[in-house]
Amino acid sequence: MSVRSSLLNGPHGFGAAPLGNMFRNIPQEEALATVDAAWEQGVRYFDTAPFYGAGLSELRIGEALAKRKRDEYVLSTKVGRIILDEVVKGPQEFGEKGTLFQHGRKNKVIYDYTESGTLKSIEDSLKRLQVDRIDFIWIHDIAQDFHGDGWITQFDAARTGAFKALARLQQEKVIKGWGLGVNRIEPIELTLGLDEATPNGMLVAGRYSLLDHESALQRLMPAAQAKKVDIVIGGPYSSGVLAGGTHFEYQKAPPExxxxxxEIKAIxxxxxxxxxxxxxxxxxxxxASAAVIPGASHPSxxxxxxxxxxxxxxxxxWREMRKLDLVSPLAPLPIDQK
Known part of the structure; x- marks a missing residue:
């Protein structure tokens, strides 16, 4: 089943990364109230991950949605990292994502893209989310923290492990679908080029926004359309800088x-x-866009x-944005649909 056909109340979803205490320590009451606000506003698609605060985001989503009927919302989470019971001292470093969740739980986070690791991750997520099923599973951050040819090794591990596990779960109708959940387009391109892979969705964060969309336009979106694979757009505010924040790509935004x-805000x-x-x-x-999942950590x-x-x-x-080269001339715009 595709992402698009699974959505219950339109393409607006809720990205729960901020609920893992991304950038700041968010009070529990504020986090739960934010999920309640999303529900009251009609949002019925929620996306989270074990990585977000070492399980904190999943725990909060699970608690907030426990009072809702499971058939009334769509839920996705991710695999590729296992949250251990072991507690570590000091902030954990996650490559390009740095100490993004330094205010999250202190449980040790390890990478595991194997078949057994994938099943273990799903089992743990079900417990944290307090549900008996998850609709879509995304393989998280292949290539994110590995430089040179190292990310190819991680991709191959996922190809022989997580890919097979999730394809089987989809075939058995345990999940509605699967794909990658990444910040780079290269692993998605590789996956879409595999004959044996059967993903029906991809979550790409930060690569299709007002600030960064050229590569996705030229390569990712056409490939996804050709394969009839839905794209879920994460990070539409580019780590918050488009919504009044100071971060871009999880770091302090550079002057340029x-x-x-x-310039965009002035227009x-x-x-x-x-x-x-x-x-x-x-x-x-x-x-190609099936849904957009902006993150939020406050009800307003x-x-x-x-x-x-x-x-x-x-x-x-939109014409002025095109004229000033603030959006690519190749980018489909709302005015093109009229």
């Missing part, structure tokens, strides 16, 4: 990126539209996101 954001202000509206509607305008942010998707954006806004 802040300048680009300022948005001139047309009296929220920058969130431009970011979300841009992400969903591509025909949910209402902003929902409202942003309903904002009527003037065609002249």
């Amino acid at each position: 990126m802040l300048a680009k954001v300022a 948005c202000e001139r047309y009296k539209i929220p920058v969130k509206a431009a970011a979300l509607q841009f992400a969903l305008a591509h025909p 942010r949910i209402a902003e996101d929902v409202a942003a998707l309903k904002v009527a954006i003037p065609a002249d806004f």
Whole structure:
């Protein structure tokens, strides 16, 4: 079953990475209230991962959704990292993602893309999420933290392990589907080129946003369309810099990126539209996009996101964005659908 056909209430989902205490220590009450706000605003697709706060995000999603009927929402999580009972001292370093979740739980996180590791990860996630099934499973961050040819080794481990385990679970109808959940397009391209792989969805974070979409446009999106694989867009605000934050690609945004954001925001202000509206509607305008899952850690942010998707954006806004090369001339835009 495809991601698109599984969605229960439109393409707007909830990205739960912030609930793992990404960037800051979020009070439990605030985290749970954020999930409740998403539900009240009609959001019915929730995406999380063991990596987010060493299980903290899954625990919070599980607690918040425990009072909801399981058939009334779609749930996805990820495999590739196992959360151990062992507690470590000090922050854990995760390559390009650095100490992103230094405020999360202190449990040790290890990589495991094997078949047994995949099944173990799913079993642990079911317990943390307090559910009897998960709809979609994404293989998390292949190639993220491995440099040179090292990521190919990780990819091969997943190909002979996680790929096979998830394809079998899909065939047995234990899950609705699977794919990769990554910040790079290369492993998705490799996967889509495999004859034996049967993914029906991919989650790509940060690679199809107002600030970064050229490579995805030229390579990822056409390949996904050709294979009829749905794309879930994560990180539409590029780690928060498009939504008033200071991070891009999980790090402090460089001056040149802040300048680009300022230019986009100035145009948005001139047309009296929220920058969130431009970011979300841009992400969903591509025909390969099945859903967009902005992250949030405060209830008020949910209402902003929902409202942003309903904002009527003037065609002249998009024409100016194209004219100023702030979006690629190849990018499908909302005005192209009219």
